[in-house]
Amino acid sequence: MDAAIDLTDRSQALDLANIRAQLIRLEDTITFHLIERVQFPLNQTIYVPGGVRIPGSDLSLMDYLLREQERLQSRVRRYDSPDEHPFFPDALEEPILEPLEYPEILYANNVNLNHTIKQRYIEEILPSACPNDRVDRGASQENYGSSATCDVNVLQALSRRIHFGKFVAESKFQENPEKFVQLIKTKDKKGIDEAITNMKVELKILERIKMKAETYGSDPALAEYRNKVDADAVVSLYKNTIIPLTKVVEVEYLMQRLKGTQWE
Numbered sequence: 001m002d003a004a005i006d007l008t009d010r011s012q013a014l015d016l017a018n019i020r021a022q023l024i025r026l027e028d029t030i031t032f033h034l035i036e037r038v039q040f041p042l043n044q045t046i047y048v049p050g051g052v053r054i055p056g057s058d059l060s061l062m063d064y065l066l067r068e069q070e071r072l073q074s075r076v077r078r079y080d081s082p083d084e085h086p087f088f089p090d091a092l093e094e095p096i097l098e099p100l101e102y103p104e105i106l107y108a109n110n111v112n113l114n115h116t117i118k119q120r121y122i123e124e125i126l127p128s129a130c131p132n133d134r135v136d137r138g139a140s141q142e143n144y145g146s147s148a149t150c151d152v153n154v155l156q157a158l159s160r161r162i163h164f165g166k167f168v169a170e171s172k173f174q175e176n177p178e179k180f181v182q183l184i185k186t187k188d189k190k191g192i193d194e195a196i197t198n199m200k201v202e203l204k205i206l207e208r209i210k211m212k213a214e215t216y217g218s219d220p221a222l223a224e225y226r227n228k229v230d231a232d233a234v235v236s237l238y239k240n241t242i243i244p245l246t247k248v249v250e251v252e253y254l255m256q257r258l259k260g261t262q263w264e
């Protein structure tokens, strides 16, 4: 959707500095969406299929909203973009807008980590980020729809950020094809992971995201408005979920990279 990178321009899309700038932009998106979500209780019920009665659907309330949001957004070609991955591919419909000409930037692959992303978000990320001092006040209160709406925003931002690993991986492959061809041919996933890892960049990200969570989570003019989000929970989200899953995307994308090429 609002890519800072023009994905119809191959050189822009594979410039590692550009890609990293987009990942930095997504830090703001993810942090702000998380701040919006944690103003509500955990409301576990909205993640349970049947937890809230939905006519004609046996999905959880959150899954129902996510699926319908993806159906709607597919009609304005959100999922034609190579940096977008649906959680419910079967819900997508024909766009009402003319198709955009995306050059072949990424090589054919079936890497989609959304099932894992959603599971980690519901089972680990939300329980650690949502304050446990607010109780679930049941569907009769206004929180359920608002919580699910915020969840959809967070999940779509997490998916975009993690799957951007494909552009990182393609950029790194093109920088040194010989090294990666050798690692891929020998199915050396550990070697690929080491080759794509840049600890300096990772440490910088963790420092910056802590500062952002503390800053965005407070109001400069109102001292009492502090810690709208637990900064350590946001750092842990990046350290234990976002960065590791981005690297899984990079490794799994590269494992499929030689298919149909002269190296196969």
Ligand SMILES: C=C(O[C@@H]1C=C(C(=O)O)C=C[C@H]1O)C(=O)O
Residues within 6 Å of the ligand: 020, 165, 168, 196, 197, 198, 199, 201, 202, 205, 242, 243, 244, 246, 247
């Ligand atoms: C995304 C990159 O690849 C890896 C993953 C990172 C991440 O998910 O933030 C950061 C550095 C690398 O270990 C990169 O090199 O920028």
